[in-house]
Amino acid sequence: MRRETTFIHLxxxxxxxxxxxxxxxxxxxxxxxxLDLVDTVTPKPQFFIASGDLxxxxxxxxxxxxxxxxxxxxHVPVIxxxxxxxxxxxxxxxxxxxxxxxxAPYDHDTVIGDIHIITLDxxxxxxxxxxxxxxxxDWLEAALDRHPDLPKLIVVHHPxxxxxxxxxxxxRTIHFPQSERLRDxxxxxxxxxxxxxxxxxxxxxxxxxxxxxxxxxxxxxxDILRTDILRMVRGASFGIGTIRPSGLTMAxxxxxxxxxxxxxxxxxLLLARAMPVAAE
Numbered sequence: 001m002r003r004e005t006t007f008i009h010l011x012x013x014x015x016x017x018x019x020x021x022x023x024x025x026x027x028x029x030x031x032x033x034x035l036d037l038v039d040t041v042t043p044k045p046q047f048f049i050a051s052g053d054l055x056x057x058x059x060x061x062x063x064x065x066x067x068x069x070x071x072x073x074x075h076v077p078v079i080x081x082x083x084x085x086x087x088x089x090x091x092x093x094x095x096x097x098x099x100x101x102x103x104a105p106y107d108h109d110t111v112i113g114d115i116h117i118i119t120l121d122x123x124x125x126x127x128x129x130x131x132x133x134x135x136x137x138d139w140l141e142a143a144l145d146r147h148p149d150l151p152k153l154i155v156v157h158h159p160x161x162x163x164x165x166x167x168x169x170x171x172r173t174i175h176f177p178q179s180e181r182l183r184d185x186x187x188x189x190x191x192x193x194x195x196x197x198x199x200x201x202x203x204x205x206x207x208x209x210x211x212x213x214x215x216x217x218x219x220x221x222x223d224i225l226r227t228d229i230l231r232m233v234r235g236a237s238f239g240i241g242t243i244r245p246s247g248l249t250m251a252x253x254x255x256x257x258x259x260x261x262x263x264x265x266x267x268x269l270l271l272a273r274a275m276p277v278a279a280e
Contacts, residue, residue: 003245004043005242006045006241006243007046007243008038008049008239009213009238009241010051010239011214011217012215012219013054014219015031015062015066015069016056017062023219024220025219025262028065028069031066032069034236035069037238037253045240048070048079049081049155050081051197052082052083053085053157054091056219059087059090062094063091064095066094081157082105082123083158083197083198084127086123088105091106092106105121105133106119107119107140115153116146116147117153117155118144118152119156120132120136122174127171128270130158130198131174131178132178132182144185150190151191152191152192153193153195153243154195155196156174156194158172158174158196159194159214160182160183160194160212161174161179162212193250194213195239200217201222202215202216202252211248213241215237215238215239215252217236220234220262221233221257223261229267230270231261233257234262235254238253239251239253
């Protein structure tokens, strides 16, 4: 493993169109501001991770727009994951990726430098929360067996469930039984970190010995001081990651914000969207 590896973590980019009534900020402009700041990062990043909710509506045109922006500004590999706002057909078409089944999950892995990066598609059509199908676990097991000598970085839009039992607010995480299976599968596999998004606030947890890093993203921020509703406020950030032989370091770069309220959601609505999976 090289002495140090630097990378950028973007998440919840929510690229969309100005007439989208569910887009509460100019996410394209925010992304351009973030990329201007990234240009000042030293040492230069060796790769970028974009951990899901790449678009706001999942349409192919928004994916094409995102691809155009990043290809014009970024000249190192970009690792994409899909989130609940994305659609698989829109992603494959907009990104120009030829696949036999446009509804197949976008699971993939690659080696950059001395880091083995494994990306899981936790998006679940029609639901807010995340799931991992049995076939995806089979794929993951095979991926983990590859490059056994390299440290591994996991990218998945929904973070794993952190508690010791299922939480009714399934919409925040990977479904609990699948989080538990993921825990068992990653044990002893030299996992240096999991990079996620979805919950729209910066958070670092140690989950069964594995750092789980969540970013606010570039759309809006969750007001974590309110627990009776989901309150979204103005806010964005990106992460700068450094991987050393000693492990992973993440630094967060918040954009200036007045934390003005953008929208609120009743928890009942979010729970209803989670119930089809939570009831299994």
